[in-house]
Each structure stands twice: as C-alpha cells, then as structure tokens.
Amino acid sequence: MESSFRQAKWNEPIIFELGKKGRRGYIVPKLEEDIKKIVGNIEELIPKEILREKPPKLPELSEVEVVRHFIRLSQMNYSIDLGLYPLGSCTMKYNPKINEFLANHKGLNWIHPYQDEDTVQGILAILYWLGKWLAEITGTKEVCLHPAAGAHGELLGTLLMRAYHKKNGELKERKEIIVPDSAHGTNPASAAMAGFEVVVVPSDQNGCVNIEALKNAVSEKTAGLMLTNPNTLGIFERNIEEIARIIHEVGGLLYYDGANLNAILGKARPGDMGFDIVHINIHKTFGTPHGGGGPGAGPIGVREGLEPFLPVPRIAYDGKRYYLDYDKPESIGRIRGFFGNIAVLLKAYAYILSLGAEGLKEVAEISVLNANYIAKKLAEVEGFTLPYGMLQPRKHECVFSVKKLRNERNVEALHVAKRLLDFGLHAPTMYFPQIVEEALMIEPTESFEKEELDRFIKALKKISEESYENPEKVRNAPKNTAISRLDEVKASHPRTMALSWKMYLKKTASQ
Ligand SMILES: Cc1ncc(COP(=O)(O)O)c(C=O)c1O
Secondary structure (H helix, E strand, C coil): CCCCCCCCCCCCCHHHHHHCCCCCCCCCCCCCCHHHHHHCCCCHHCHHHHCCCCCCCCCCCCHHHHHHHHHHHCCCCCCCCCCCCCECCCCCCCCCHHHHHHHHHHHCCCCCCCHHHHCCCHHHHHHHHHHHHHHHHCCCCCCCCCCCCCHHHHHHHHHHHHHHHHHCCCCCCEEEEEEECCCCCCCHHHHHHHHEEEEEEEECCCCCCCHHHHHCCCCCCEEEEEECCCCCCCCCCCCCCHHHHHHHHHEEEEEECCCCCEEEEEEECHHCCCCCEEEEEHHHHHCCCCCCCCCCCCCEEECCCCCHHHCCEEEEECCEEEEEECCCCCCCCCCCCCCCHHHHHHHHHHHHHHHHHHHHHHHHHHHHHHHHHHHHHCCCCCCECCCCCCCCCCCCCCCCHHHHHHHHCCCCCCHHHHHHCCCCCCCEEEECCCCCCCCCECCCCCCCCCCHHHHHHHHHEEEEHHHHHHHHHHHHHCCCCCCCCHHHHCCCCCHHHHHHHHHHHHHHCCC
C-alpha cells in the first residue's frame, strides 16, 4: 500500500489580508421612508454611550471571496466527515446532521435565558427530559446539566463531595481523594482545585486498580475515589463492586468519570456499580465531537441523598408546567451562568431521541467490536504491542506501545502518528496514558465501517514495514499534507504564538 493521498495546498493569506476597502458581502437596503415613520431614525434608537466612535476594523470582502477562502482552508484540514478520527479518549464519532438541525432551530436558539418561564416552556421541557433520560442511562437519582465540560463536571463532583462531608461534620478530616495512576489528568486537577490532597494508587498487572494498594490507601481521611470505568486503557474494572465496598466502608464517596460512557451505553449503569456521583461527557458520547475544542457539556448525576447539594436553578415540572426551582437551601449554589451549554445539550436530546434505547445499546456494541477488531489486527503487526495482553477484551479503545520500534529503529509514537497523516488519516492520541511507554491510544467509535478500519490497519502495517526498511521516511513525515512537520515548541510558545490579527501585527512589527 503506497499512499496516494495528497492534501490540497493553497497559498492562502489570512482573511484580513484579502479583499478591498469598501467591498461588501451583503448590502442592507435603505429604510423606506414609510418604515422610518414607524421605527424612527435607527441611529437615534441606539444609546449614544454604546455607539462606537470608529467602525471596527473588519475584513472587507464579497460573499464569494469569503466562501472560497474557507473552502480552501477546509481543503487543508481534516474532519470527522472525511474519515476515521481515532483520537483515543476523545470519542470522535460521526455527528448526525439532524442534531445540528435541532440545535440551529430558530425557535430554540433565538430565545433568551431571562425570558419569562411561560414563554420558554419548550426548552425547559427538553432540558427537563434530557436530565431524566441521563439519570436513567447512568442509574442516578438526579442530573444537573450545568457544567460546561467533563473537567467542569469533575469540579462540581468534588465540590459535592465537600458539601456532603461538611454536612456530616467530617470535612476537616476527609482531606484525601484517591485517583488511580491510569486516570485522566483532569481528575487529580479537579480534586486539587476543590481543596483535596491527591493520593495515587497504581494499576495491577491487568491494567486495573491494584486492590491491595487501594486497601492500604484508604483511611478515615478518604473523601472519595475518582474512577474511570472502562479505564483509559479501555479495560473494564471487573473488581468495581469490591472497590465500591472498600470506599464506602471508610465513609468515602465513589466518583465516576463517565468520559468513556460510550462503551457501556444501555449495557451497564454506573449507579448500579455503586457510584455515588457520575459525570458524562456529552461532547463525546452524545453527538458533539470532543476534539473540536468546545463548547461541551459535562452533566453530573448523583445518587439519592446527594441531590440537595446540586446547583440551582433546578428545572422542575408540576404536571402542567415547567419552572425553575431555586428553593434548595443545601445547594452549593451556581457553577455556571444560566442552564448550561444549550446547543450541545440540544444535540444530545436529538441524538438520544433518534437512536432510542435499542440504538444506544448498539452504539456500545459496535464501538466495542471496532476497538477489539483493531486491537486484534494490530497486535499482529511487527513493532506494535498491546500492554496488559489480549486475554481481556477491550471496551471502547485500545492502547498500543511502539517501544519496540523506538528501541530497534528509533521510530517513536510521534513519528508513527505523523506518518499516518500521509495516508489521509487522523492520528491517534499519543503518549497517554502515561503508564504505557510510547503509547498510541486508539478509539475508533461505532461510526466507521470495517473498510475504513481496514484502511487504518493497512496504513499502520505499511508504517511498520517502512520503519524497518526506511525509518528516515517515517521520522520525516508528513510529506503529503498541506503543511509538513510543525515546530511544535514554536507553535505553542507565548513569544511566537499569535492568537489574533492584532497580536500578529504587533509581533511582526517588533521583529
Ligand atoms: C477519561 C476522561 N476524563 C475526563 C476528561 C475531561 O473532559 P473535558 O475535556 O470535557 O474537560 C476526558 C477528556 O477527554 C477524559 O477522556
């Protein structure tokens, strides 16, 4: 397999360098005299203090110039609509366009959170029922939709732990949150932000929580444990009931990082496993891509007894109308303005409604099947090893190590990932979880057919062969993309990074 992929390469200026003074994309017609008579002089309607002295410096282009500019840029990019996007721990699934249609619906995205409740019954109903469905899916009592991301949900979860231990008069003693060494970095960060000390427990030879180490780590200081199940190796923690017992016996709470919920949708529920607090990454499992950098939504579900602490307002229903309920004296308060990232939540609503209970189960089944297909096929490729073995099936993702390629051919995970781009594929997540050396973390999701998975496996097989025949070729990749190897340090260094046109002008003027 030689790659026949060639990405378009345009010498495309940035939009501020295009166009001409006075060029317009849309001409607003002058107000007719008789309309003026009704609305008055528009300029006079705008309060003087908010009028700009000078017009903003916007690019001046015709509509077709704008369209061509962005189409050319899109041709130098990769997207979920082009092919496999195997970023591990990101669940980059195809997002059905019907979800976007709902999120774009005028009746929903033109309303304002300050509108009277009676005029926004529709959106309140959607959010109310979405919360109910997510509670059913996770096996929890009540769900709060407010957090704007997974990490934000984690922060809320750890703040709920504080509120719970405070109510029991134990907050002073319960200072520690236990986190396994395979956890996502946001877990210890959230625990620390909520004022806890982080205690790390190692994994055992199966890639699961080391039970003996956990028993040694717990004490009357334990506020809780944060656990991802299936974990970041794609392995299901089969001792979850024992883990729950150990934590509950010392009075701690069990927190479920539900970022990997895709793997168990409709099959198993965190609430039934003994978890007390659960977060969900809507922008992974329910129809919004994660890798786009936001916005997201990280709702939190809690078991009975913890719901009094959830943020306000809660959306309630009295059988006739939906309303905002602020009367929750034990609530920790607000975690975010208004009611969450509504567009993302609307997409989740459409996604769940269009798939139904059976469809959600199928999501889990196919995503697990796809991950195991890749795990099995790739384990046969020279230089790729699957730590923790093939005996235990993977769930939604698999983590390979290319340590052998590094040791024998000086080809690292980064080089393999970059060379994949030359085949018109997106790279997997690299160097995570940190317990695997030279890690490539692959999550195919349910939305790619066997032919696409085979194309990916074939490309990696070819890269393995190239690593033995011509490692330089792999190390110097990519060559078929619009831009070859980036200077990653320069790209993210504050001295060279220019995040806006203004910043760019400043930086280039001072050079
Ligand atoms: C296991 C796990 N936990 C937490 C998060 C954090 O989610 P977010 O990026 O939405 O903050 C992620 C992100 O992918 C994750 O994979």
